[in-house]
Amino acid sequence: MFSMATQLFINGLAIGAIYAMVGLGIALIFRAVQAVNFAQGEFVVFGGFFAITFFSTIGLPVWLSIICGVLATMIMGYIFQRLVYVPLQRSTSITIVVATMGVSIALTDSSRIIWGAAPRLFPEILGSTVIAIGDLYVVPQNLVILVAALILFITQYILFERTFLGMQMQAVAQDKETAALMGIKVNRMIAITFLYSSGLAAIAGILVAPITYIWSTMGSGLVQKAFVATIVGGFGSVPGAILGGLFVGVVETLCGGFISSTYQDAFAFIILIIVLIVRPMGFFGEETMDKA
Amino acid sequence: MLKLEAVSTFYGNIQALKKISLDVNEGEIVVLIGANGAGKTTTLLSISGLIRHAEGSIKILGQDISKMQPEEIVGLGCVHVPEGRRTFPNLTVEENLKIGASVLIRNGTHMSEIKQDVEKTLERFPNLMARRKKKAWSLSGGEQQMLAIGRGMMARPKLMMLDEPSLGLAPILVQEVFHIINEIRQQGTTVLLVEQNARAALNLADRAYVLETGEIVHAGAAKEILHDKQLIDAYLGG
Numbered sequence: 001m002f003s004m005a006t007q008l009f010i011n012g013l014a015i016g017a018i019y020a021m022v023g024l025g026i027a028l029i030f031r032a033v034q035a036v037n038f039a040q041g042e043f044v045v046f047g048g049f050f051a052i053t054f055f056s057t058i059g060l061p062v063w064l065s066i067i068c069g070v071l072a073t074m075i076m077g078y079i080f081q082r083l084v085y086v087p088l089q090r091s092t093s094i095t096i097v098v099a100t101m102g103v104s105i106a107l108t109d110s111s112r113i114i115w116g117a118a119p120r121l122f123p124e125i126l127g128s129t130v131i132a133i134g135d136l137y138v139v140p141q142n143l144v145i146l147v148a149a150l151i152l153f154i155t156q157y158i159l160f161e162r163t164f165l166g167m168q169m170q171a172v173a174q175d176k177e178t179a180a181l182m183g184i185k186v187n188r189m190i191a192i193t194f195l196y197s198s199g200l201a202a203i204a205g206i207l208v209a210p211i212t213y214i215w216s217t218m219g220s221g222l223v224q225k226a227f228v229a230t231i232v233g234g235f236g237s238v239p240g241a242i243l244g245g246l247f248v249g250v251v252e253t254l255c256g257g258f259i260s261s262t263y264q265d266a267f268a269f270i271i272l273i274i275v276l277i278v279r280p281m282g283f284f285g286e287e288t289m290d291k292a
Numbered sequence: 293m294l295k296l297e298a299v300s301t302f303y304g305n306i307q308a309l310k311k312i313s314l315d316v317n318e319g320e321i322v323v324l325i326g327a328n329g330a331g332k333t334t335t336l337l338s339i340s341g342l343i344r345h346a347e348g349s350i351k352i353l354g355q356d357i358s359k360m361q362p363e364e365i366v367g368l369g370c371v372h373v374p375e376g377r378r379t380f381p382n383l384t385v386e387e388n389l390k391i392g393a394s395v396l397i398r399n400g401t402h403m404s405e406i407k408q409d410v411e412k413t414l415e416r417f418p419n420l421m422a423r424r425k426k427k428a429w430s431l432s433g434g435e436q437q438m439l440a441i442g443r444g445m446m447a448r449p450k451l452m453m454l455d456e457p458s459l460g461l462a463p464i465l466v467q468e469v470f471h472i473i474n475e476i477r478q479q480g481t482t483v484l485l486v487e488q489n490a491r492a493a494l495n496l497a498d499r500a501y502v503l504e505t506g507e508i509v510h511a512g513a514a515k516e517i518l519h520d521k522q523l524i525d526a527y528l529g530g
Contacts, residue, residue: 164390164397171380171391177342178378183366183395183447 003135008257009250014142014211016249017149021204022226023233023241024156025197031173031236032193033085035096040201040226041219042107047073047202048214049115052122062123070202077198081191104219112216119213122206145207152203153242160238169193221265228272234282243283247271293318293451293482294339294370299348301331301338308334310506311348316451321473321483323493323514326503332486333375335503336453339484340372341365352451366395369450373457375486377436379443381429385420388428388439389413392446406446413442416472434465441472445481452476453484458492470496494518 022040029037051069054060060068084103088096126140160166171179172189180186204222205214212218225248230236233244248268256264275282294316301309309331316322324332337343339350341362350357352368366372379388393406414421417438423431428439437457444452454473458466470492477483487493494500494514502510502523510523517523 164403167383167387167391168394170383174380174382175378178374178380179391180342180362181340181366181372181374182391182443183363183398184391185363185398 004257005254007136007138008253010136010138010142010146012250012253013246014145014249015208015253016229016246017145018204018208018245019222019226019229019249020149020242020245021152021200021207022222023229023245024238025200026223026226027230027236027238027241028193028197030230032169032190033089033093033096035093035100036227037197038097038100038223039080039104039107039219040197041221041223042104042111043073043077043198043201043219044205044208044222045111045214045216045219046076046107046205047198048122048205048209049111049120050202051206052120052209052214053115055122056120062125066206069206070199073202073205074195074199077194077201078191080198081194085190085194086187104223108216108219115216117216119215120209121213122209124210128210139211141207141210148203148207152200156238165192225268228268230282231272232275232282234285237282237284240282240284247283293320293353294484295349295351296335296339297349297351299335299338299345299350301334301343301345303334303343308506309338309345312503312506312508313348314501314508314511316482316484318450318482319477319480320499321477321485321497323485323487323497323500324503325487325490325493325500328488329505330503331506332503333455334506336372336455336484336486339365339453340370342372363395366447367399369448371444371447371449371452373440373444373452373454375455375459377433377440379428379431379436379439382427384427385424385431385439386410386414388443389446392443395447409446409448413445417442434461434468437461437465437469438472441469441476445476449481451482451484453486455486456488457485458487458489466492490524491518 022044025040026037047069050072051065054065054068055062080103084099085096088099124141125144129140131138131140160169168184169189169192171182171184172186176186226245229244229248230241232248233240233242248271251271252264252267255267296312296314298311298313299309300307300311312335324335326332334343338345341357341360345358352365352370355368357365380391383391389410390406393401393409397403397406414424419435420438420442423435428436431439441454441457457469457473461469466489473483473485474496485493485497494517497514500512500514500517501508502517510517
């Protein structure tokens with residue numbers, strides 16, 4: 001019983017780290033442009049497919065395929081920003097949100113046309129031999145996910161909280177007009193946010209591919225979970241997106257293991273409903289910070 | 293330093309500025325006065341590039357800024373301290389000041405120099421020094437205003453535009469703000485000031501323009517306008 005719980009906990013943390021990466025991308029873009037990017041899940045799919053193509057079709061080594069896959073997705077994120085966000089930046093948030101939904105559908109079908117409807121596999125980075133630690137059996141890819149997530153989140157913390165670039169990005173997130181008056185290149189900061197967020201999504205796709213496979217329509221399901229994670233954590237909060245993701249991953253995996261695996265996907269939404277009733281602003285939700 | 297010729301600015305179909313011409317010479321304090329909605333803030337927004345003017349020309353140090361982005365206009369040495377302070381609420385006092393120097397950092401000024409500027413600015417504002425690690429949202433209104441002015445000074449401006457810096461402040465702080473503006477001028481920065489507190493502003497300024505519904509209805513030496521009872525009664529509500 002105990003070892004099963006521990007095992008499920010580790011699996012849950014790994015899938016939660018994936019939700020956290022996707023949710024973080026959603027939260028960062030939301031902070032920068034006050035709109036939810038519903039196409040974030042498709043960047044996960046494209047990131048996974050790009051890496052698979054570089055590896056299986058072109059024949060690059062695994063590490064190079066990962067790097068090229070992430071870079072290709074970041075370029076896609078930049079183009080997405082130029083073609084979708086920039087022309088609409090003076091419209092209301094809801095216009096931008098609907099546009100991202102449209103792009104999401106278009107990208108889902110494009111990926112089906114390019115790579116077909118069948119799920120595709122990317123190799124496990126540390127192989128597939130299950131590691132036994134006492135009673136625990138750990139899939140090596142889960143460890144890869146957790147270590148990669150830890151490195152990413154620490155790097156991001158340093159980048160955002162300890163560098164001048166990060167400070168400027170925060171200023172843009174808080175007040176774009178005043179940021180421009182300070183001489184900050186607002187559009188460049190927003191472009192960097194999109195680049196970074198699409199890179200995060202690609203890494204999530206490449207990391208999760210060996211466990212769940214990658215298929216063209218998986219993006220919307222992933223975005224829903226990531227969205228739940230960001231709301232549970234406190235919408236627009238960076239630590240909230242990370243902890244919300246881990247929390248949702250762990251709880252749904254534990255409930256799936258002990259209660260019903262058929263309803264595993266439903267548990268994320270039950271968590272969402274409970275959190276919205278008990279603490280609507282989420283774990284890290286900011287009460288209004290402005291002084292009159 | 294600054295020259296506006298026949299500048300018109302629109303919000304949709306509404307014309308907020310009607311062929312405004314004004315100039316500010318180096319070393320001056322010039323004040324724009326007038327009632328609410330007269331176009332004072334719009335004038336500043338047009339100069340700093342946050343609103344694009346439709347007609348006329350705006351020149352800063354001889355350079356036409358009509359096609360320039362706000363961040364490029366700051367690069368010319370023209371800093372706009374906006375109405376309502378607009379400090380970055382979730383950045384600390386120190387970070388707000390550093391952000392004020394964004395344009396210098398972009399042009400290659402070393403961070404160590406910026407840090408020295410931060411120290412100098414904090415020494416000038418003892419209240420901010422005591423709260424340097426606090427987030428800006430936790431400051432009082434007066435402290436936020438000082439921070440907004442200090443942040444503007446961090447860009448080492450040649451021309452500083454201040455929009456209603458005394459708004460909503462206690463009388464003693466209003467005095468302090470005007471004192472600081474005078475100091476800024478003495479350090480060699482030209483000042484364009486927008487104020488509803490007309491008497492205090494006119495006492496400080498060299499010259500003034502009076503705006504009414506988007507037009508300049510009077511221009512002249514500040515002292516002259518201050519003693520023109522008719523003008524004061526007509527446009528400045530006594």
